[in-house]
Amino acid sequence: ENIPQIARLQYAAEWDPEPYAWARFRRYFQWETHQGIEPITVELKDLKPGSVPMAVLTGTVRNDFTQAEQQAAQAYVQAGGVLMIDACGGQTDFAKSVEATLLPQAFEGVSPLPIGPNHPLLIASRPHADDLTHALLRGYANENGGKDLPIEAIAYGKGWVIFSRLDLTTGLLGTQSWGILGFDPAYAQALMKNAVLWAEARSPVPVAAPAAPAATQP
Secondary structure, eight states: OOOOEEEEEEOSSOOOSOTTHHHHHHHHHHHHHSOOOEEEEEEGGGOOTTSOSEEEEEESSOOOOOHHHHHHHHHHHHTTOEEEEEEGGGOHHHHHHHHHHTHHHHTTTOOOEEOOTTSTTTSOOSTTOOOOOSOOBOHHHHHTTGGGOOOEEEEETTEEEEEESSBOTGGGGTOOOSSOOBBOHHHHHHHHHHHHHHHHHHOOSTTSOOOOOOTTOO
16 A cells, blocks of 8 residues: 655754654544555655655744745646645744745745635545634634634645645644644644645645646646
């Protein structure tokens, strides 16, 4: 059985702020879906089109992404990949770096837009997926403007970029730490599960160029 790989993207700054998050999520995903996933570390500049169904980029501090990283992200998404980006802890410095030095250069002329309630990420459109149309935030996020930070997306070529200024990565730990501008941990885990299932369904072959549908038909 081919176990789909999920690329965790490495770059010059703090790319792995919660090292235990994906070890725990891997077990959660197996428990929830009876399917395995294999998180692997990939340098962002070395991310290849069609290599993995989903790639995850997170961070907490400012990082100016390089031209090689911008080009790799563009080629990966254009070929049908799902690039999942979150600001770990809800840290604005990282989110601003993504907005300033990655998205405009890699996906020129296309701005992120809030995802609608019928987006595949948020609906139970396949086995083991959950209905997530009503977002649940941590108490800290509710008190500090989290409701005004929707998940955004870019449809580009055959693929997608999903961009969350609210934390998802810390949520994968399942702990209710205060001071984190993010989704409720249970919601964050379910959202990442939905994302993996969606990316897999779009790309049934884990290591090959996927025959992805057009971005308008997710």
